[in-house]
Amino acid sequence: MADIAIIGAGAMGSGIGRKLVEGGANVLTYLEGRSAATLERAKAAGMQPCGLDRIVDADIVLSIVPPAEAIGVAGKFAAAARDRKEPVTFVDCNAISPDTMRLVAAAFDGSGVDVLDGSIIGLPPQPGKRGPKLYVSGDPANRSALLAGHGLDVRRIEGPVGAASALKMCYAGINKGVTGLGTAMFLAAIRSGADQSLKRELEESASDLDQKLSSGIPDMYAKAYRWVAEMEEIAAFLGKDDPVALIFKGMAGLYRKMAEDRNADGELAAQLDGLLGRE
Known part of the structure; x- marks a missing residue:
């Protein structure tokens, strides 16, 4: 069972978390500073709240937060993952410009973290309805296949970080x-x-x-x-x-x-x- 972590459990983050749980993944989430309502929403989706020390052990991590928080989340995760010996993949899924995405990627320089550029198009997953698409670029090794294997509609873009x-x-x-x-x-x-x-x-x-x-x-x-x-x-x-x-x-x-x-x-x-x- 793959460990997939999601930073952020708003409507989209929790909806994607539920979709991954239904697809057989073990879904972790980091909710420090979030409201009690967000915590309950995450738990209802089958996500497991935990600290960053556990998040960095996941196979792949998705950042799904408001655009203004993207760089801060990347910096905090990069600091926590700096000394991790096993590889981890970080996918920024936020609505940010290519220049901001490159700043997100720069936060991981020298860390060994594999950074992918992602963008979500569509509404949060709902029962009986088609879920959103996750477009991913900068992924020559096809690391995002793990997400597709657990139920997400992943569309790879043959382009560098910034294309998605x-x-x-x-x-x-x-x-x-x-x-x-x-x-x-x-x-x-x-x-x-x-x-x-x-x-x-x-x-x-x-x-x-x-x-x-x-x-x-x-x-x-x-x-x-x-x-x-x-x-x-x-x-x-x-x-x-x-x-x-x-x-x-x-x-x-x-x-x-x-x-x-x-x-x-x-x-x-x-x-x-x-x-x-x-x-």
Whole structure:
């Protein structure tokens, strides 16, 4: 039975943990500083909470944390694994830019840890539904096959560390960018009194987009705080000389505003829900 460790047990981390447990793996998790709710979620998924000293003994370790925590997690794990004699594979699965991914890899210089670049696309695994895909690059030895052997949909990219992160930036830029653009325009329409006409026009002339926004915007509220750093990573990925980077800096501001709204009175979310028929 393979030992697979996951650092982070949010909705995605715990969902993937459950999938691996169902696939016959022994799944460990490191939850220092996390909430009691996160601890219970991990245990319910069949994951075994333990310290870093046990995590470094796993066959493969997945980092599934908010983007802003990726470098810190890598540094902490690298320090714990520095003197380990047996090889271990660390897969960063976070929504970070290729440049940030290279900083993550640099944290392991001289450690002997094999670092892979991963990106997760799709929703957390749910019973009866197709789970997410884990894209992996920088893996010439096919170490990620261990994950595929325990139930994950692993897609190898024949490219170096940074290629999988670039894919995530591009996909998230399109997917979450559309959600952010729809949110911004709906709020502008509400302020201007054009909201009902805009919604009706979308229903009539762009029904696929209307359906995507009607489900995607309410689903975003609880995730907005995590998407702030992701939008900033996309802006950094595009680079300061690309004018489109400014759009994603703006998206970061939008999602920050929606996160603050959720922590306050939820007025903006209520306005959007009213327009989308989610009251």
